[in-house]
Amino acid sequence: MITVNFTDWQRYFGLISEIPKVEIPKVEAAELPVEGNQDNRDVENIEYDLQKKKKKKEKIGFRDRKIIEYENRMRHYSTPDKVFRYFATLQVTSNDIHEVFMTPDDFLRSMTPGVKQPDGLGLDQYKRYDPKNIHTKLELELDGDSIFYKLGSAGLITFSDYIFLLTVLSTSRRHFEIAFRMFDFNGDGDVDSEEFGKVATLIRQQTSIGTRHRDHATTGSTFKGVNSALTTYFFGPQMNQKLTIEKFLDFQQQLQREILSLEFERRNPDEHGNVTEVDFTELLLAYAGYPAKKKAKMLKRVKKMFKEDPKGISKEEYLKFFHFLNNINDVDTALTFYHIAGASIDQATLKHVAKTVAHVDLSDHIIQVVYTIFDENMDGQLSNREFVAVMKNRVLRGLEKPKDTGFVKLIQSLMKCAKHSNLLSFDK
Numbered sequence: 388m389i390t391v392n393f394t395d396w397q398r399y400f401g402l403i404s405e406i407p408k409v410e411i412p413k414v415e416a417a418e419l420p421v422e423g424n425q426d427n428r429d430v431e432n433i434e435y436d437l438q439k440k441k442k443k444k445e446k447i448g449f450r451d452r453k454i455i456e457y458e459n460r461m462r463h464y465s466t467p468d469k470v471f472r473y474f475a476t477l478q479v480t481s482n483d484i485h486e487v488f489m490t491p492d493d494f495l496r497s498m499t500p501g502v503k504q505p506d507g508l509g510l511d512q513y514k515r516y517d518p519k520n521i522h523t524k525l526e527l528e529l530d531g532d533s534i535f536y537k538l539g540s541a542g543l544i545t546f547s548d549y550i551f552l553l554t555v556l557s558t559s560r561r562h563f564e565i566a567f568r569m570f571d572f573n574g575d576g577d578v579d580s581e582e583f584g585k586v587a588t589l590i591r592q593q594t595s596i597g598t599r600h601r602d603h604a605t606t607g608s609t610f611k612g613v614n615s616a617l618t619t620y621f622f623g624p625q626m627n628q629k630l631t632i633e634k635f636l637d638f639q640q641q642l643q644r645e646i647l648s649l650e651f652e653r654r655n656p657d658e659h660g661n662v663t664e665v666d667f668t669e670l671l672l673a674y675a676g677y678p679a680k681k682k683a684k685m686l687k688r689v690k691k692m693f694k695e696d697p698k699g700i701s702k703e704e705y706l707k708f709f710h711f712l713n714n715i716n717d718v719d720t721a722l723t724f725y726h727i728a729g730a731s732i733d734q735a736t737l738k739h740v741a742k743t744v745a746h747v748d749l750s751d752h753i754i755q756v757v758y759t760i761f762d763e764n765m766d767g768q769l770s771n772r773e774f775v776a777v778m779k780n781r782v783l784r785g786l787e788k789p790k791d792t793g794f795v796k797l798i799q800s801l802m803k804c805a806k807h808s809n810l811l812s813f814d815k
Contacts, residue, residue, distance in 0.1 A: 451503060459500045463785070467596055470497055471549050474504060478513035479543070487513060488543035490527055491535050494552065495649050498784050500673060534641045539616020551587070551613055553596045555639050556646070557786035559716070563639070566590055567632045577629035580622045587613060596786060647709050651702050661699030664689050664756050670705075671760065674785035675777045685760050692759045704753050714745040715778050722771040732769040734758055 447455070461473060474497035475489040489497070496502045508514070516523060527542045529535055535542045544552070566589055570582040578586060613621075621630045621638075654666040662670075668689045672682055711718070721740045725732055734754045741749045758767070761774050 455501055455503050458504060462497065462500060467550060467553070468546070469510070471546050473497075473510045476505070476508050476514055477516050477543065480515065480517045481519075486545065488540065488545060489549060490525075490543060491529065491533075491645075491649060492527075494544055494549065495646060495653075497549075498553075498556075498786070499650075500785070534638070534645050537617060537620050537638075539619075547613075548617075550591065550596060551617075552642065553786060554587070554591045554594055555642055557594050557596060557783050558590050560636055560639065560713070561716070562590065562593075563635065564632055567635070575629070577631050579629055580618055580626050583618075583621065583630055584613070594786070643709075643713070644706065647706060648702070651705055656702070657699065659699065659701075661701050662705070663697060663699055664693045664759075667700040667705065667753075667756060668760055671757075671781060672777070674780045674783075676780065676785070689756065689759050693756070698752055700753060700756070704750050707747050708749060708753055708757075709782075711741045711745040711747050711749060712778050712782050715775060715782055717744045719771075719775045719779075722769075722775065726771055731767075732771055733767050737769065 458473075461470060465473075471489065472487065474493050475487050476493050477488045477490065479486050479488055496504065516525065525541065525543075527535075529542050533542060535544070538544060538548050540548070563586075566586045567576075567578055569589075570578055570585050572582070618626065621634070622628045650670060651662065654662040654670070656662050665686055668686055672685065675682070677685075718740055721744050722732055725736060725740075730736065734751070737757070738749055738751070738754055741747050757774075758769060761769055761777075763770075
């Protein structure tokens with residue numbers, strides 16, 4: 388068993404925070420000698436070169452690799468309470484009351500395998516933030532209409548928000564539609580605030596997030612229901628409005644779209660707003676659970692294919708593809724019909740399925756990238772079983788995978804073995 392001793396970074400954090408933050412200044416046009424009406428493209432090229440150098444991945448050392456492995460296991464097996472306390476980075480003080488919050492970036496990091504928590508921040512280790520202190524300022528880099536502002540905590544996420552958002556992300560549209568109908572007692576297709584509370588509770592109890600959560604009053608990680616800002620958004624200030632399934636599904640879609648946008652921007656798009664084909668592949672396989680060698684082989688195949696003519700993937704293409712994945716169950720059915728009929732699942736077929744089932748036009752380029760990823764023998768055909776399985780995990784972000792560490796499977800195997808041995812003894 389390997390024990391890793393972590394340095395108490397929090398003791399030094401206060402000292403470090405007193406040192407003025409040094410940032411590499413962007414090269415502005417006014418700082419360069421220009422003659423007459425010289426084009427500013429030189430400046431843009433310099434800025435882009437700086438971004439490319441910054442984007443180059445640093446080699447991950449042994450210590451960081453072990454920390455990443457530990458954090459991946461925590462994401463997969465730990466309780467929501469522990470995951471929240473580990474990946475949250477802010478402790479807000481107001482009127483002598485301390486509450487822990489996640490930023491949207493923390494929220495994304497808590498779900499994304501392989502993304503390391505910043506040094507000095509970890510389980511119950513946070514930055515201190517006092518809203519009354521005029522010298523401190525939160526910079527969340529969110530759009531003014533961000534879905535996170537609807538949570539009512541200046542774009543920050545409480546533990547209750549965390550549980551609710553995970554529930555929304557890990558539940559399909561179809562399941563929400565069924566739950567709404569179950570509690571729509573008068574048959575008008577809408578639910579009031581009380582009925583919605585029952586819907587949210589029912590859905591949460593059916594997810595692995597809900598089944599693994601236990602309230603911890605000592606750490607403050609107790610689920611207090613949907614917060615007041617969201618209920619006001621759903622039901623109005625007087626709580627007398629009805630919530631339609633369409634409005635709620637629109638909220639779910641906005642949340643998914645914003646999380647996808649954060650993921651895309653984290654990859655540092657180029658000056659045209661595109662990420663590389665390899666970046667797209669890594670995003671697509673983030674929750675596949677492949678062995679490192681198999682994933683490396685896929686990435687190498689993509690890199691080799693688009694080395695000479697890299698077109699990149701735009702944000703619009705990326706969002707369209709994930710809109711297509713939101714209909715993955717229907718896509719699975721359509722691809723199965725093709726397979727049963729003996730038809731090959733080539734690139735034209737996938738494009739047709741996307742158009743007819745998900746009502747989205749996928750670009751030829753993004754389909755080519757997908758086939759390069761999953762077509763191991765490069766025969767132009769797609770293995771729909773593997774593709775669909777990986778894409779289903781991607782849509783749910785791995786939130787609904789089995790959460791036992793292997794001990795349960797071991798006990799089940801031993802019981803099966805013992806039962807089999809008894810049957811053999813009985814036969815003799």
